[in-house]
Amino acid sequence: MIRGRAWKYGDNVNTDVLFPGKYTYTAKGRDEIASHALEDLDPDFASNVGVGDVIVGGRNFGCGSSREQAATCLVYNGVSAVIAESFARIFYRNAINNGLLAIVCPEAAQAIQGQEYVSVDLEGRVIECASGRFAFPPLSATVQEILEAGGLVEQVKRRLASARSAS
Amino acid sequence: MGKHSTTQKTVSEADSGGKEAQTFAQKALARAAGCETVEVGEVVDVRPDVVLSHDNTAAIREIWQQFGLEQVVIPEKLAITLDHAVPAPTTRHAQNHAEIREFVQEQGIRHFFEVGRGICHQVLSEEALVLPGQTILGADSHTPHFGWLGAFGAGIGRSEVAALWATGELWLRVPESIRIVLEGELPKGVTAKDFALRIIGDWGADGGLYSSVEFSGSGVGALSIDSRMALANMMAEFGAKSSYIPPDGETRSYLKSALERRETREKDAGTVEDRSPGIAESQLFPDEGAMYGAIYSYNADDLEPTVSCPHTVDNVAPLSAVAGTVVQQAFIGTCTNGRLEDLAEAAEMVQGRQVAAGTRLLVIPASSLVLQEALERGYIQALVAAGAAIGTPGCGPCMGNHMGVPATGEVTISSANRNFRGRMGTTEAEIYLASSAVVAASAVAGRIADPRDIL
Numbered sequence: 158m159i160r161g162r163a164w165k166y167g168d169n170v171n172t173d174v175l176f177p178g179k180y181t182y183t184a185k186g187r188d189e190i191a192s193h194a195l196e197d198l199d200p201d202f203a204s205n206v207g208v209g210d211v212i213v214g215g216r217n218f219g220c221g222s223s224r225e226q227a228a229t230c231l232v233y234n235g236v237s238a239v240i241a242e243s244f245a246r247i248f249y250r251n252a253i254n255n256g257l258l259a260i261v262c263p264e265a266a267q268a269i270q271g272q273e274y275v276s277v278d279l280e281g282r283v284i285e286c287a288s289g290r291f292a293f294p295p296l297s298a299t300v301q302e303i304l305e306a307g308g309l310v311e312q313v314k315r316r317l318a319s320a321r322s323a324s
Numbered sequence: 325m326g327k328h329s330t331t332q333k334t335v336s337e338a339d340s341g342g343k344e345a346q347t348f349a350q351k352a353l354a355r356a357a358g359c360e361t362v363e364v365g366e367v368v369d370v371r372p373d374v375v376l377s378h379d380n381t382a383a384i385r386e387i388w389q390q391f392g393l394e395q396v397v398i399p400e401k402l403a404i405t406l407d408h409a410v411p412a413p414t415t416r417h418a419q420n421h422a423e424i425r426e427f428v429q430e431q432g433i434r435h436f437f438e439v440g441r442g443i444c445h446q447v448l449s450e451e452a453l454v455l456p457g458q459t460i461l462g463a464d465s466h467t468p469h470f471g472w473l474g475a476f477g478a479g480i481g482r483s484e485v486a487a488l489w490a491t492g493e494l495w496l497r498v499p500e501s502i503r504i505v506l507e508g509e510l511p512k513g514v515t516a517k518d519f520a521l522r523i524i525g526d527w528g529a530d531g532g533l534y535s536s537v538e539f540s541g542s543g544v545g546a547l548s549i550d551s552r553m554a555l556a557n558m559m560a561e562f563g564a565k566s567s568y569i570p571p572d573g574e575t576r577s578y579l580k581s582a583l584e585r586r587e588t589r590e591k592d593a594g595t596v597e598d599r600s601p602g603i604a605e606s607q608l609f610p611d612e613g614a615m616y617g618a619i620y621s622y623n624a625d626d627l628e629p630t631v632s633c634p635h636t637v638d639n640v641a642p643l644s645a646v647a648g649t650v651v652q653q654a655f656i657g658t659c660t661n662g663r664l665e666d667l668a669e670a671a672e673m674v675q676g677r678q679v680a681a682g683t684r685l686l687v688i689p690a691s692s693l694v695l696q697e698a699l700e701r702g703y704i705q706a707l708v709a710a711g712a713a714i715g716t717p718g719c720g721p722c723m724g725n726h727m728g729v730p731a732t733g734e735v736t737i738s739s740a741n742r743n744f745r746g747r748m749g750t751t752e753a754e755i756y757l758a759s760s761a762v763v764a765a766s767a768v769a770g771r772i773a774d775p776r777d778i779l
């Protein structure tokens with residue numbers, strides 16, 4: 158069960174506001190990457206976000222660049238999930254690949270108010286906030302497998318290990 | 325009104341053996357996955373023909389090192405360019421480049437392109453490293469660019485590239501497809517960029533979300549190769565996973581001379597490699613009657629110069645609505661519009677004129693080849709004579725790294741693809757997107773201007 162405060166933003170939250178392009182080839186390490194999260198959209202975010210908090214967005218969340226820091230900067234700040242009406246595809250993959258839950262649930266994304274507490278029951282596939290409970294569709298088997306492994310890198314490590322022991 | 329939306333689904337009938345007709349995306353991913361056919365929505369493990377990375381290669385290497393492998397399993401498929409922050413603006417950027425060179429050396433990566441060669445999508449196109457019907461996955465969101473030649477190109481993240489280096493394969497979901505038809509020939513002063521901005525304006529920045537955007541029609545066939553690249557490239561801003569323009573005689577002859585150029589160079593260097601399958605043999609075309617989630621039809625005569633206003637790409641307006649807006653910077657370049665055709669339009673516009681006082685014009689050719697040809701044809705001379713600053717082939721200030729970032733409060737008109745708030749470095753700047761002709765006209769006028777009024 159995930160429970161955290163909601164940080165709510167609108168439609169088309171793009172990768173440049175999630176993690177500015179000027180840092181993409183030089184920022185290194187969790188702390189430096191975490192410190193620039195949402196810098197150009199909500200300068201208060203990085204210093205106030207708490208472990209387990211949830212980001213809520215509108216349509217096309219994460220559009221723009223393929224930069225993976227747009228997802229990892231959230232992970233490094235302790236964000237547990239992003240709930241949106243829809244996701245841009247590369248951001249969605251980057252989130253899942255880094256163990257960040259990305260849930261498509263337009264009803265919840267609209268209902269949740271900024272700064273209220275939200276809980277996500279992954280097994281029951283339900284999001285709960287002050288105004289109600291919202292069901293979300295199952296994640297694909299591929300996505301589940303990656304999340305269960307703890308991200309893509311861990312999944313690939315497992316695969317390589319089992320290929321090695323088979324040969 | 326040129327917009328006709330028909331959200332119609334065409335189901336196949338009399339195709340071979342009663343098999344359902346396939347879109348381009350289905351055919352390309354079936355080939356890459358080694359299957360006979362694939363269904364829309366199905367998740368398949370694909371083995372791409374080319375894996376692209378750029379200045380992010382050092383960061384990918386760091387992820388890859390966690391796998392504890394000595395060797396990349398597909399070194400011949402890697403293509404690496406230094407383009408995003410070149411020449412290195414700071415010591416940290418230089419360090420990043422140095423790590424990439426070390427990796428290239430240690431892994432024996434053949435397709436490595438140094439600082440100054442140009443932007444990844446342009447360079448790989450000029451080198452014919454991707455052929456029709458092939459699949460390229462790139463750690464860059466504009467990888468749908470390769471739709472210009474009828475290849476399947478999709479952007480992926482850094483961890484995914486690392487996974488490909490380690491295993492050679494990656495999962496992809498077979499996307500739904502949208503068909504966009506353009507009939508007729510673009511009027512003078514109207515470009516493929518205007519068409520792309522019109523599409524994005526009509527259907528929104530997420531109008532093509534997750535889809536394979538497959539073009540057809542006489543108007544697309546009439547586009548030059550440079551224009552096809554601009555159109556396919558811009559589909560990244562439409563949310564598309566990939567794009568597709570049917571290859572034709574022009575595509576094949578472009579690729580043929582590109583391959584010859586590469587062969588000559590490699591022969592000189594003694595590094596000739598086996599040629600991939602023939603250009604014509606590898607082409608793929610969607611079946612007649614394939615299923616499309618939507619079909620959008622446009623008539624070229626109805627299109628006009630179009631501008632994307634701050635701060636989202638789908639905030640489009642006809643040029644006439646924003647003409648007169650004062651600009652401090654005009655930028656021609658990027659993987660969308662930094663090609664020979666763009667420089668030709670710009671040179672024609674500034675010929676015998678000067679960049680307006682209070683405005684600066686920055687021109688960054690997309691590649692060294694573009695720069696060379698522009699020199700041979702006198703375009704660069706004309707631009708410099710008019711007061712333009714010329715930059716090293718590469719991404720320039722497109723993503724706010726260096727070399728032409730605006731000051732706070734300034735307005736830039738740019739031939740790039742993104743105008744997100746903060747894209748060029750500061751959130752306190754405004755970016756308008758347009759064709760190179762409009763950018764050049766605006767540089768001369770000192771305000772957003774219609775090229776047709778100046779010529």
Ligand code: SF4
Nearest residue numbers: 466658659719722723
């Ligand atoms: S020119 Fe701009 S959009 Fe194109 S690859 Fe470079 S940074 Fe990305």
